[in-house]
Amino acid sequence: MKKLLLWCCLSLLGLHVKAQTKVIDYPVEGKRSTDCVEFYRAEVSDTALILRGNLYNRPGHWVQLASSARLTGGVTGKVYRLVGAEGIEPDQKIYMPATWTRPFSLQFEPVEDKDRWVDFDEGTATNGEFVVREISLEEKKERKRIHCRIEGQVMGNPAYSRIMLYPEGTDDRVNDWQSIPVRDGRFSFDLYTDTEEPYELCAWSDKMTGAWRPVPFIAEDGVLKVTFYSLEKSAEVTSESPLNKELLAFNRQTDSLFMRSLRMEKDKLRREGKVESLEMQALHKQFEGAKDEAERKKLGDRAQELYRTGKAYTPEYYELEKKSTKAYDDFQAYSLDYIKADSSLVGLYLLKNQMERSKRQGKDLAPYIAVYREIYASLFSGNALTRYVRNWISALEVKVGNRFVDFEAPDLEGTRHLLSEEIAGKVALIDLWASWCGPCRRTSLSMIPIYESYKDKGFTVVGVARERSAGDMKAALVKDKYPWLNLLELNDRAKIWEKYGIGNAGGATFLVDKEGKILAVRPTAEEVKAILDKILWQN
Incomplete structure (x- = not known):
């Protein structure tokens, strides 16, 4: 009996000690303020x-x-x-090993x-x-509707010590992302969201080196399993959740129908050394042994001439390119038919991808926009993907001759400003910039003399800084001393860059007339001056 009482007391004591550590x-x-400490x-x-x-x-x-x-x-x-x-030892420099982490x-x-x-x-x-x-310091009590369990492993790549998780379409330069540490080759994370929406996973070390291959998925109830290898080998993804299962099946099917044979043929040409022409291969060797910049420029000019005249690659490779163009056209037609018949969130996601690809290739977007308006515009209200597609389509109209996109944003004191009210009755330059965007700031600086010369003649500038913190904007303003009103787009809250169709850019400028019609997109200071001189002369 005494032993039993002693065991009970020790057990209770153990529970008490455990309860004291959360x-x-x-x-x-x-x-x-840093990505170095997590x-x-x-x-x-x-x-x-x-x-x-x-x-x-x-x-x-x-x-x-x-x-x-x-x-x-x-x-x-x-x-x-x-x-x-x-x-670690405080105040001492800790050098990183090949794993990128300590x-x-x-x-x-x-x-x-x-x-x-x-x-x-x-x-x-x-x-x-x-x-x-x-x-x-409190245990989390998640109240969001969706719970997506992410489980993964990294095979043979010690540099993949950290996995980035973020909503697809966000810019990590101004938006926080979830860091998932890889320990003993494995990682896991419980993602909670309010709606099913697309996310991406990628290796932080790849992102840091400027080349990465994101793994897209849709956050939904269930388990997502991912195995990372390297940039040279695609990650393997499995899921039994309905949306991701459908997306993975679509990707496997289209890869089998349109891409796999082409990839195998290209690999064969590469192994046989039949991708680049013999002259282009010789230019590469000469470039490596070039003695000075003048010789490298001469060789570079010759390489450009080979590209222009269709002599940079072998006849076999050019034939493969023709096949690839045909296969990609077939893939797009197949995808559009699938999207029309699907009308699920996967269909909307695929529609978004096809529109983005077609825009990059300069192809007609009308068929995709029509499908969106006929089938998807009324579906998935409140979903982040719906908002993104709607803004993406609207941003196509941000061009010369059309009206600017109005928005509201705060200044550094927190006072909110409506853009249309700030520029009413004036010719205005909408200056979208960021403290971390060097070209943006050089453009803004070049506009200061223009502003000073024309500010009393009906011209104004409104700047908007895209930042992760207000402090970064403050520091830039102290250094650059822009004399006009500057507003803050913190963590893309108002989606201003998205609405202007420059989501992946640091910024851009838009010159608008007194009626709000866009006169020029990304004009130089000289071009702004020329337009102002013309308008003022007419007035």
Whole structure:
């Protein structure tokens, strides 16, 4: 009996100790100033708060955390000191291995119960310090309708130590994305959303090197399994959920019907050295041994001449290109028939893809727009994919001769401005820019003399900065000193870039007349001046 009582007491004690430690996976809910530091777990107890995470950077590059790193209570404002670290030594440069990552943990003083979340910073108050906002210390209680379980593995590629997850169509330069760490070759994540909508997965190291192959899927109830290999080999995806199962089946079917044989034929030509012509192959070797820039330019000019005259590739490869063009036309016709007959969210997703491809190829978009309006426009109300397609089609009309797209956005003080009211009765330059877009800022700077010369003659400029944080916009304005009204598009909240059809760009400019008709798209300062001189002369 005494042994039984002792066992019960020890069991209760064990339960009590366990209850004192809360574990919150993926606790970061706010903004972060860096992609180099990621916290994937918070462990909260009566004696300490431990944040477990990873440092990320290119191999051979370093990351450094300050020993003054601290947490600030979200409710009390109390500062909690760093008291220990594992995996790193504060104030020391940590160089990245071939895996692009180093695991670490930070131990802080225990946090008061009132502080349901904390902010992390290095306590240095410099522009380069690492800041992570709103690290939740409460176990998540998901109330969203959709639960998509993502399970995956990485085969033979240590650089794939981090998987990026984001809604398809978003720009990670201004939108936060979910970082999923790969540990022992495996990763998992529970994605909760309110509606079925397309997402993408990709390897962070590929994105950093400027070449990546995203894995698209539709967030829906169920399990999605993904195996990553490398850029040279496509990821393998399986799912028994209805939408993803349909999408995967469509991709397999169209690949079998139109693409696989062409891919095999191209691989055969590559193995046999029959892709490029003998002259083009010789130019490559000469270019590698070129002694100076003048010789390289001469060889480059000759290569361009071969491309123009159809002599860059072998006759066999040009014949394969003809087959590929025919196969792609057949694929598009097959896809359009499928989209017409389907009328599911998969059909809308495929329609979006076909429209984007056709636009890049300069093909007629009318058949796709007609299908959207006849079948899909009234379906899936409130879905992000519907919004995207609607804005994408509307953005096709943002061109010379048509009216500008109106929008509302705040300035840095939070005062909201309606664009049409700001430019009413004036010739105006709508300047969409970003602090991280060098060409955008050079264009904006070139417009300052134009603005100063014509601002009292009926001309104005309204700038809009596309940013991840308001601080980035503030710093750019301090440096560039634009003298006109500037508004903030934070994290693409108003979808302004999407509405103007420049979702993947840093920015663009649009000159409009007093009636709101677009006079020029991406004009130079000289072109703006010439148009203003003409308009003012006419007036």
